[in-house]
Amino acid sequence: MTKHLISLAATLALAAPVFAADEPEGAPSPNQIVDAAAPEEWVQIPAEDLLVMTLAPDAQGKAREVVIQLMPAPFSQGWVENIRTLARAEWYDDITVNRVQENYVVQWGDPNYDNPEAEGDAKPLPDGLKVMGEDAYEVSFSEGLVSHRYNRRGRQIATKPNVIETRPIGAPSPTNYSDPYAPFVGFSRGFPVGFTYIYDEAMRHPDYPSGTHRPDQIWPVHCYGMVGVGRGYSPDTGSGAELYVVNGHAPRHLDRNIALAGRIVSGMEHLSSLPRGSGALGFYTEEEFDKRTPILTVRVASDLPAEKQPRFEFLDTDSETFARYVEARANRRDPFFIHPAGGADICNIPIPVRPEPNG
Amino acid sequence: MTKHLISLAATLALAAPVFAADEPEGAPSPNQIVDAAAPEEWVQIPAEDLLVMTLAPDAQGKAREVVIQLMPAPFSQGWVENIRTLARAEWYDDITVNRVQENYVVQWGDPNYDNPEAEGDAKPLPDGLKVMGEDAYEVSFSEGLVSHRYNRRGRQIATKPNVIETRPIGAPSPTNYSDPYAPFVGFSRGFPVGFTYIYDEAMRHPDYPSGTHRPDQIWPVHCYGMVGVGRGYSPDTGSGAELYVVNGHAPRHLDRNIALAGRIVSGMEHLSSLPRGSGALGFYTEEEFDKRTPILTVRVASDLPAEKQPRFEFLDTDSETFARYVEARANRRDPFFIHPAGGADICNIPIPVRPEPNG
Numbered sequence: 030m031t032k033h034l035i036s037l038a039a040t041l042a043l044a045a046p047v048f049a050a051d052e053p054e055g056a057p058s059p060n061q062i063v064d065a066a067a068p069e070e071w072v073q074i075p076a077e078d079l080l081v082m083t084l085a086p087d088a089q090g091k092a093r094e095v096v097i098q099l100m101p102a103p104f105s106q107g108w109v110e111n112i113r114t115l116a117r118a119e120w121y122d123d124i125t126v127n128r129v130q131e132n133y134v135v136q137w138g139d140p141n142y143d144n145p146e147a148e149g150d151a152k153p154l155p156d157g158l159k160v161m162g163e164d165a166y167e168v169s170f171s172e173g174l175v176s177h178r179y180n181r182r183g184r185q186i187a188t189k190p191n192v193i194e195t196r197p198i199g200a201p202s203p204t205n206y207s208d209p210y211a212p213f214v215g216f217s218r219g220f221p222v223g224f225t226y227i228y229d230e231a232m233r234h235p236d237y238p239s240g241t242h243r244p245d246q247i248w249p250v251h252c253y254g255m256v257g258v259g260r261g262y263s264p265d266t267g268s269g270a271e272l273y274v275v276n277g278h279a280p281r282h283l284d285r286n287i288a289l290a291g292r293i294v295s296g297m298e299h300l301s302s303l304p305r306g307s308g309a310l311g312f313y314t315e316e317e318f319d320k321r322t323p324i325l326t327v328r329v330a331s332d333l334p335a336e337k338q339p340r341f342e343f344l345d346t347d348s349e350t351f352a353r354y355v356e357a358r359a360n361r362r363d364p365f366f367i368h369p370a371g372g373a374d375i376c377n378i379p380i381p382v383r384p385e386p387n388g
Numbered sequence: 389m390t391k392h393l394i395s396l397a398a399t400l401a402l403a404a405p406v407f408a409a410d411e412p413e414g415a416p417s418p419n420q421i422v423d424a425a426a427p428e429e430w431v432q433i434p435a436e437d438l439l440v441m442t443l444a445p446d447a448q449g450k451a452r453e454v455v456i457q458l459m460p461a462p463f464s465q466g467w468v469e470n471i472r473t474l475a476r477a478e479w480y481d482d483i484t485v486n487r488v489q490e491n492y493v494v495q496w497g498d499p500n501y502d503n504p505e506a507e508g509d510a511k512p513l514p515d516g517l518k519v520m521g522e523d524a525y526e527v528s529f530s531e532g533l534v535s536h537r538y539n540r541r542g543r544q545i546a547t548k549p550n551v552i553e554t555r556p557i558g559a560p561s562p563t564n565y566s567d568p569y570a571p572f573v574g575f576s577r578g579f580p581v582g583f584t585y586i587y588d589e590a591m592r593h594p595d596y597p598s599g600t601h602r603p604d605q606i607w608p609v610h611c612y613g614m615v616g617v618g619r620g621y622s623p624d625t626g627s628g629a630e631l632y633v634v635n636g637h638a639p640r641h642l643d644r645n646i647a648l649a650g651r652i653v654s655g656m657e658h659l660s661s662l663p664r665g666s667g668a669l670g671f672y673t674e675e676e677f678d679k680r681t682p683i684l685t686v687r688v689a690s691d692l693p694a695e696k697q698p699r700f701e702f703l704d705t706d707s708e709t710f711a712r713y714v715e716a717r718a719n720r721r722d723p724f725f726i727h728p729a730g731g732a733d734i735c736n737i738p739i740p741v742r743p744e745p746n747g
Contacts, residue, residue: 053621088447131657132612132738163726206568209718209731253491253637262412263726278612278637278735282720285727298490298664305657359568361641367522367622368644372568374733376637379491 055364059357063381066350071342072219073385074098074294079330079339080116084126084299085323095296096330096339097256098382100289101218103168103199104249107161108258108290111269113329118155120270121327126303130311132277135300136259137324138270154270161266166285167248168199170227200244202347204355206372210281214250214375216346219382220292221250221375223284249289252279252376254297258288276301279376294341294382340385354381415721418713422740425709430701431578432744433457433653438689438698439475443485443658444682454655455689455698456615457741459648460577462527462558463608466520467617467649470628472688477514479629480686485662489670491636494659495618496683497629513629520625525644526607527558529586559603561706563714565731569640573609573734575705578741579651580609580734582643608648611638611735613656617647635660638735653700653741699744713740 057065078101084093099109115121128136141151201215201222208214211223227245251257252275259271266288274293293300304320306313313320330338344351357363359373416424437460443452458468474480487495500510560574560581567573570582586604610616611634618630625647633652652659663679665672672679689697703710716722718732 129661131660166727207566208568209565209733210729262723279733281733281736282717282725282729284729286720286725301490302488302661302663304661358641361645364621366641366645368525370569370641370643374568374638374640377640 053364056362057357058363059354059361061363062350062354062357063344066344066348066381070345070348070350071383071385072345074341074343076331076333076338076340077113077329078291079294079341080112080291080327081330081333081339082121082296082327083325085325087299093296093299095299096294096341097291098294098341099291100220100249101199104217104220104222104247105165105258105288105290107159107165108267108269108288111158112272112290114155114157115269116327116329117332119326120152120155121324124152124324125321126300126324127306127321128273128310128312129300129303129305130276131305133275133280133311134257134273135276135303136271136273138259138272140318140321154268158268160268161288163264163266165266166288167246169246170200170244199247201247202352204359204373204375204378206359206374208375210284211248211250213244216351216378216380217247219343219346219380221252221378221380222247223250223375224248248285250279250375251275251281251283251289252292253277253379254293255289256291256293257283258290260287274300279374281376294343295339295384341382342385343383344381346380351381354378412723414723416716417722418716418720420722421709421713421716422703425703425707425740429704429707429709430742430744431704433700433702435690435692435697435699436472436688437650438653438700439471439650439686440689440692440698441480441655441686442684444684446658452655452658454658455653455700456650457653457700457702458650459579459608460558463576463579463581463606464524464617464647464649466518466524467626467628467647470517471631471649473514473516474628475686475688476691478685479511479514480683483511483683484680485659485683486665486680487632487669487671488659488662488664489635490664492634492639492670493616493632494635494662495630495632497618497631499677499680511629513627517627519627520647522623522625524625525647526605528605529559529603558606560606561711563718563732563734563737565718565733567734569643570607570609572603575710575737575739576606578702578705578739580611580737580739581606582609582734583607607644609638609734610634610640610642610648611651612636612738613652614648615650615652616642617649619646633659638733640735653702654698654743700741701744702742703740705739710740713737 078099080097080099082095082097084095086092099112124138125140126135126137127140128134139152199217201217201224203213203215206214208223212225214221214223216222224247225245227243249255255275257273258267258269259273260267269290272290274297303322305311306320307317308314344354355373355378358378360369360371362369437458439456439458441454441456443454445451458471483497484499485494485496486499487493498511558576560576560583562572562574565573567582571584573580573582575581583606584604586602608614614634616632617626617628618632619626628649631649633656662681664670665679666676667673703713714732714737717737719728719730721728
């Protein structure tokens with residue numbers, strides 16, 4: 030019996046121990062570190078930044094809800110505003126998931142884009158959508174430091190004349206691990222980013238090397254679960270009507286080539302487990318249009334009645350607990366591991382997100 | 389009409405152009421480079437290295453077949469032999485997929501491992517399985533160069549007294565891009581690997597820096613689609629009875645902590661799109677045991693009648709075309725891209741594998 034239970038625990042242990050009785054002594058796991066975070070280290074996601082996407086029920090009649098967090102300032106705000114406009118115009122209602130490509134992306138939009146014969150039926154877009162430039166794929170701090178600062182609840186607070194206040198809004202906490210795609214990588218306001226440093230005589234912030242370098246260009250990166258804006262050939266940058274989510278190994282070659290607008294914080298499995306399309310790029314072919322999953326509604330959470338608003342929070346990526354979590358992801362010392370790596374990929378450090386305990 | 393077709397092409401273009409007429413001029417895409425490879429740059433996978441895993445048909449009665457390529461020497465050969473032994477003993481027949489964890493792994497084995505009450509029903513393992521040591525998670529070249537060389541068809545050829553022959557079997561072609569998990573990364577015999585270099589006075593090979601450094605420790609890495617061997621706590625290393633496949637962003641922290649034994653070359657979508665388990669680590673809970681997908685049979689391809697043997701080949705990772713493909717993955721200049729990254733993640737350079745054209 031004991032032997033079998035050890036086998037059971039062992040089997041389960043591929044990722045983490047389940048049966049405490051069988052668990053050897055060891056350092057806390059990354060998840061255990063997160064579980065011990067102080068309540069004030071969690072940042073509430075504003076309801077204005079959450080989208081609730083309701084898919085048609087599955088074959089067993091079970092409801093399928095996906096919650097998307099839109100990206101906070103200073104990233105991709107033009108596209109984010111377009112997405113709110115599209116949601117509020119109910120433009121996304123009754124569109125479908127048209128593309129499910131293995132180890133790449135799941136994409137949804139107006140299905141008539143896929144069918145030249147139905148051209149006349151393509152949905153007209155609402156008025157007021159912004160046309161974004163390619164320069165908005167990244168954020169530049171070159172024009173001077175933004176001296177605002179946000180508090181733990183994501184709201185901007187008053188500027189004070191001390192050096193901490195000169196930290197640019199959105200300036201990342203770097204990971205210190207190498208990356209093949211960006212000079213530096215880190216986390217900004219709960220999102221993974223790449224960035225460059227630049228010399229700035231006026232800079233006086235202890236978070237940055239030598240006190241005179243600061244982040245220059247910053248851009249969000251394509252990790253699993255990130256939501257992006259489909260586009261055509263340059264100079265098109267997409268409106269936000271056609272969205273995709275990363276459904277496999279991070280396609281980081283898309284960074285700075287296409288806009289990222291958010292990430293899925295709940296319900297990713299409803300998209301990632303959909304049947305793959307057999308057409309080019311994973312689009313469903315005409316013979317399999319019945320596999321397209323209908324999207325019933327997409328709503329901005331703040332527009333829903335209070336009791337129906339989802340409430341999520343993420344672990345502050347500037348917090349001490351998050352720094353310990355990153356270090357533990359890079360140097361696994363919990364009982365299952367025998368060889369700590371000494372580094373971690375920015376996309377293999379998932380940002381902890383959870384429903385608000387009292388939400 | 390033209391405008392709409394451009395929108396259609398544009399939508400499709402998120403990854404690659406489909407409609408040549410709408411495609412701007414540009415450099416060839418990585419896939420176009422691969423398509424132009426010479427026939428002799430493709431390496432046939434020996435039938436002895438292919439496993440055919442037949443799942444129960446899906447809900448629509450459609451057949452589901454998964455083909456796994458076992459890892460070639462010098463990597464993980466003890467586990468690979470165990471897996472052949474288990475397949476030939478028909479031990480894998482009638483086991484099930486017991487775990488589907490979002491953005492991590494899909495795992496299959498004896499379902500009674502999951503059910504302590506069914507303990508007596510756990511399948512006894514066949515005789516003759518090797519017990520592997522943890523040192524076998526990586527391959528050491530420290531004991532001297534292996535002077536054998538394999539030919540394009542994967543067979544060992546005679547040693548000749550010239551310097552080329554001193555290249556160790558399995559020695560990688562490096563990518564030159566940085567990696568947060570390993571000092572160097574590259575490709576060996578069609579698989580992604582991490583490795584270290586060591587000074588060796590006797591080394592005289594033009595492929596390696598300064599002619600006197602050579603790979604020292606080499607290990608396969610956990611990319612999407614790689615197949616590994618479930619294990620318990622150290623010093624257990626697993627037998628091969630419990631297998632998993634990576635189903636999300638590369639969990640590279642598992643490198644050198646667990647054995648990799650191969651990769652899926654066909655049918656990955658049958659595993660990656662399975663419903664996620666709601667239990668700890670993505671195991672199906674008792675209430676959802678009916679979601680476990682039965683595995684009907686697992687056979688070594690060379691044991692099948694010739695006409696039923698799948699035939700696959702991979703692009704030689706030492707070939708000139710592969711080197712061009714790697715460079716193009718790192719510096720996308722095909723028409724969709726505006727910002728080449730200048731680097732690529734070892735797991736974002738999928739090794740081209742295809743059915744043999746005359747197979």
